[in-house]
Amino acid sequence: MDLKTEQISFDQLISELSTRLINSEPAETYECIEEVIAAIGDYADADRCYVFEFNDSLEHMTNTHEWVRTDYQAHISDLQAVKTADLPWFFEQIKTYHKCIVDNIDFLPPEATAEKAEFEREQIKSVICVGLVANQHLLGFVGCDMVRQERQWTPEEIRRLRLVADMVANTLERQRTYSELIHTQRALEKANRMLQAQVAQDGLTGIANRRAFDERITNEIQRASRHKTPLALLIIDIDQFKPYNDHYGHLQGDQALKSVADAMFDQLQRNTDFIARYGGEEFVAVISATNEEKTKESMNQLLEAVRNLKIKHEPSEVEPYLTISIGGYIHKPRADEDTEDLIARMISKADSALYRAKSDGRNRGYLDT
Incomplete structure (x- = not known):
């Protein structure tokens, strides 16, 4: 398959997955995101592809989805509630520029000492991360790692990862909105039950009225x-x-x-x-x-x-x-x-x-x- 045909095939796949994400029920969303990061990981010939989500205060980031190429080590279990303050250079890149692109970790700036140590721990040679932004809120990031060798990330790969990031960000925002709606609905139902109980209850004795x-x-x-x-x-x-x-x-x-x-x-x-x-x-x-x-x-x-x-x-x-x-x-x-x-x-x-x-x-x- 030539490069152009491969790109068209990938675009078609992403279009199909985007449609699925838009129409998916909340219970299906997790599975759809897994398919999306697997697609971008396979297309980019990466060794890992993943999604991290920030908490509301941006103090922690948690690996919520991960795709790993066969025979490569997964890290999702030990990347839970990571303090953003522990990786200050990386977090500043994502927060300020909504991206972090490293073709070779040996050329990281001096202020990225903590990041270089973490990349080495995960045996990462090259990494690219793009922020998940929805309604001007930074929700997290989607990224790809190279373990086998260094990688010069191309503008086309960056563009496609941005496309995937937008899809995932909008999906997460929709999921959060849905969760908030459900929470609000349950709170209203509880308040309504309490109100009904009060309407049917004698205020002095506590029994029915x-x-x-x-x-x-x-x-x-x-x-x-x-x-x-x-x-x-x-x-x-x-x-x-x-x-x-x-x-x-x-x-x-x-x-x-x-x-x-x-x-x-x-x-x-x-x-x-x-x-x-x-x-x-x-x-x-x-x-x-x-x-x-x-x-x-x-x-x-x-x-x-x-x-x-x-x-x-x-x-x-x-x-x-x-x-x-x-x-x-x-x-x-x-x-x-x-x-x-x-x-x-x-x-x-x-x-x-x-x-x-x-x-x-x-x-x-x-x-x-």
Whole structure:
């Protein structure tokens, strides 16, 4: 193959690889860059071809891609996070001129002592590096090494390496932009989840709020209707909480609300259980896939959990400590029932049962079936 034909063939290959890089998914980019440096290395008859990337502060450079001719030593593993200050002359060439061309390391300037020692360590006789620049930012460099013999780098080889550098630089910039977009997207998704959680969470007690209950009860009714299973609704009220607040103050009243909410939340831990603050000192619970016996057992557990807190309540006419009253209603939803009407009826039935519990002395629960 003559030189002109070889150049045309190389240009066609680079054009194809450029198209692949432009259209590649992020996961394919690494493989595409490997193919690009292999192509330039083979075309230039180099012994190594590689890509280095700088960190954001330009204090370190890392060998991220390397092609090595058969039977020659690779160095990518020992060229990680190399300090640019350790190779000051080389770094200044790349930073200032966006290139470093050395036909023979024996003719390096006196200020390149560190660079000559590194080249000798890697058995490099000639080297050419071209900066990776995108959007006026220096991202790194692409380079070729000669180990077998010295090399007079031709203008054509320099031009083609610049072409490869531009391709790689634009690809890395696109990759970084993509990564930043993904990071931003994930941050926004996390913030949105937190916001949604806050919207559905009671600010004082930390459990679900009225809005979350409205959504949950609708979903549970629809699920119970599909599976033909009973659904229980409980309305829970802290007994004589106004006298408690008046006697102990609102700060202690808030703490009591938190403690009661925590105690009841701990009792309702199944995936099908749900408890929310309904407003003031009133709470509401939804218990799915249950029956009358299990629902009464859950009500007793809630009553006992609050009693066990032993929160003093001197002005109470019920007990010397804080207690709750519970009204419940259990029902098996049918497909032909209107959800909104059923919710209103369940709340009304549970509220009537709560009124009965209060009328009979509080600190107890009643279940309407």
